[in-house]
Amino acid sequence: MKSDRGDIELAGVCKSFDGATYVVDGVNLKIADGAYCCFIGPSGCGKTTILRMIAGHEDPTAGEIVIGGQNVVGLAPVQRRTAMMFQSYALFPHLTVRDNIAFALRVRGMSKADRLRAADAMIEKVRLTQFADRLPAQLSGGQQQRVALARAAITEPRVLLLDEPLSALDEQLRVQMRQELRRMQQDLGITFIHVTHTQLEAIALADLVVVMEQGRIKQAGAARDVYAHPHDRYVAEFMGGQNVLSGLVEKVNGSTFTLAQAAPDGIEVPLQARSTVSVGDKIDIAVRRDDVALVRPGRELPPGCTTSLPSRVLAIEYQGYFVKVMLDTVPDDAFVAYVPEKVFFADPFTVGDVVMATWATGSALPLA
């Protein structure tokens, strides 16, 4: 008895192509039915291999892949009721849009009249009616993507797998197709698993963001969780928007500890439940770039700020609604402040100015 649920569970999934190195190394993950899940990581981190194993195009070396309560390892994609949208769409070049979309029904032996009717209904859904008789080569990138989506969706999968679906499009179209993917996912009400290396794409779309590095999951959680509360330096740097500083713990005092840095009094960091620190530990902390305020030396710090780091302005980039100010605050890491446009231009800095970088003490986040 087949289940219609598209919840996925990966249990101890490993994959090695050569028997020595593991591309995917013991991945455990639960994805809820109807969720939009994004796997994100640099190229070679194993995210596409996981996708292909869920799709049935690779078999795991070890572990189980359970979809809707059924272990699907060894089953063909059709038996799994998954469908994949390939990176370059892989539309059949010799078939028209209609025939491409009807392909899955054709190989199932559905009669020509029935399958063309079903394909036309799907073509209407993705708003391609006027292009139904065109070949893939005669379509724009965005139209090709919609054909690929329709071709996959016509199999009525319970899970749709998308391999870097937006990477072939230009910036403007990417934002537009992003919304279309989300709309499509809500229309179909099925689980989407989307592989990407673009942070913005992942946090804009996903209910569940999975950050990967070298075959392992670094952090999995809601987009806001992963972005605002990264577990470690890797996730913080990969997701962006954070300044990461490291230093030795100087003293622990109640609910906060002090990190030795190039600041007169060190950096005060709130001690959170999950971290146990002792004096002498080397620790990374993260401070959001948009939490950093810049104050001219000698002026009073904003309320709640106890740490201030003297810095020199290295570069300034105007970004529209904010200004990106790059500083030499810490010797080894980049330190950046996102200053709201209006605040910046009320008292603009120039390159070479000395400023005090400060932030509300409560917003500093110790990393694992």
Next chain:
Amino acid sequence: MSAILADMPKTDASKTGAPATTKAIAPSKGGRPWTFYVLATLFVFYVIALYGPMFCIYVLSFQDIRGGLVFPMKGHSLHWFVDLFTQVRTGDVKGSFDRSIKLAVIVTVITVVVSFLAGLGFRKRFRGDTVVFYMMIGSLVAPGLVLGLGTGLLFQALGLNASWYTSALGAQLSWTLPFGVLVMFAVMSRFNHVWEEAAYDLGASRWQSIRLVMIPVLAPGLVAVALFGFTLSYDEFARSLQTAGSLNTLPLEIWSMTLNVTSPSLYALGTVTTIVSFIVIGASLGSIVLIQKKRGSSAKG
């Protein structure tokens, strides 16, 4: 680059109002650089050298009954074409033509099928693939006459009678298969294996993905392989000489005719075989164009 050069004079002219200065950069409309004329002359000589000799044969085949083997032309008629197919003394033209066409068709079918399968096989590396590949290339570089002789001897040693549809077929395949496989490799290299994966993802069986995706996508390339197989077999001489047995193929028949026929019939035969070749090539190219046009028009309609 040429677009840049072509655009430059225009903007120059509009700025300075002196189009005369543009001549130094690019020729005026319709004019060509002197290199064009040198290369065009060279090309004309090449074409004359290539087609001139054959053209002499075709022209001389249209003489009337007084015709001889050399210029000048003596009248014009189709006499020697009639002679070719009616006179027994000119040799078994009809029979050998028949055999050559049949043999070429068999060779073509086998070449296309085997090359396609080899193309499928060589998509992935396998143990000993380079050895197999070089063995195949080896039969391509082996002298045809020697290979034919060897095939004939082998058949004799095995106590089999040499004939055009057994030993000659084998000898010709040793020639057409490596060619076919090499062309197939080039054709296959343009096939994106993701299409196969997509077909599998959509539920196609192996056979369905070959029939509905691979073969249609590769069709123009397969026609090219077929054309190769056909033409290589149709005018094959060296390998067939010792293997055709008692009944000649057309090239062997023509060769024996050059030894004993002293009339323009020989030239008429040359004209007819050339026409057949052109028909085959034309049909092949036509079918490639048709395949592509069909895709284009079904796309527009």
